[in-house]
Structures are given as structure tokens and as C-alpha cells.
Amino acid sequence: DSGVTQTPKHLITATGQRVTLRCSPRSGDLSVYWYQQSLDQGLQFLIQYYNGEERAKGNILERFSAQQFPDLHSELNLSSLELGDSALYFCASSVLGFGGEQYFGPGTRLTVT
């Protein structure tokens, strides 16, 4: 158990819909990262927040957005969903905003039908 929690575990929704994925980092970790893992693209970095502020952006689509709240939990919002958005979404946390080890949650499996 990494100490990072993600909800829900599974999500099935239809194209065009909007969903919210939630992540609670390890106690004391200030940084949260979101990654997407699909069969054809592998593990890809989406976005990072550090202590409530956006710190880095990766291959995140404009239809996706995220935020980190004062209690440090984070939410990833995915809208206008397409079949290609079906993937595993992982959240990770770390103490610092750079370097050091990251601890990953169990992931949310999103299926868009």
C-alpha cells in the first residue's frame, strides 16, 4: 500500500460525458502528478501540482483539467469523452516538487463506450 488513494476504481461512461477522478496523496506529500496509461501510448505524464499550484504540464488534452485543493487532494476532470480516452489513470505523490521518489495510487480504470 503506497498511501495514495484513488477513487473510483472503475468508471464506465458514454462518449460525450464528463467524469471526475479523485486522488488523495500520502500524508505530508505536497506534489501530485497525474499519468495516463493506455495500451498504445504507455505511461504518459499529464499534469503536476505542487502545494495547490500547477507546476508542470505534459500531454494533457484541452478537454482535460485538474486542480489541487487546500487539503492537497487533487481531481482530474475529463470532459467530452471519446473512445480513445479509455485508459488507466494514475495519480502519484511526492514530498517535493522535483526529484525524489514518487508513490503511485492503484489507478482508476476508465472505459468509454
Added chain:
Amino acid sequence: DAKTTQPNSMESNEEEPVHLPCNHSTISGTDYIHWYRQLPSQGPEYVIHGLTSNVNNRMASLAIAEDRKSSTLILHRATLRDAAVYYCILNRASGGSQGNLIFGKGTKLSVKP
């Protein structure tokens, strides 16, 4: 970020040592060498990281070449539970750098009983 090169797959026998190689010829002075692994149906798991000196922890050892252009992750006695994809990642640890991890394809380790 500098790139790493790993073999696509490796096989090992249970209870024997495993040496997983990684080449990173364009590594820069502030790049840490990180290893993560991903067991089937789980999120990535931090294994070990280092900068210049060899490192040991309860999971594995990391041997870093003197010129830092290559490294080897050593599992001292492979178990069936060690069957996973192992990722070697360079992560820059300086104040202005981003903390996100860039995952390649990794090495798929199979462990035979």
C-alpha cells in the same frame, strides 16, 4: 530529459540474482537515476534511485558506472513476485526542473519457478 535504453525483456530463474541493465549516455550532472517497476494490474512502484554512488535498499541494489552512462538494477534473489516491467528513468533534481517521470517501454522481467 535525457533518454534511457533498456532491453525489451529478460528472463530469470527463481531465487537467482537478476541484473537489469540501463544505458543513459546523454545523462547530465543533475540527473538522478530512478528505477520503478509495475506489477501486472498495479500502479508503478518506486524501487530505488541514485546519483553517483551505488545504492542499496531492502528491495534492490543500484550499481552506477563511474562515467554514469549506464547503470544496473540488481535483484539479489528473484521471486515470482518480482515479475514486472522495470523502468529506468532519469529525473533532474534541481530547483527549476519539473518533477514528472518520463516512462519508456521498460524491461519486462519474467521469473521462472
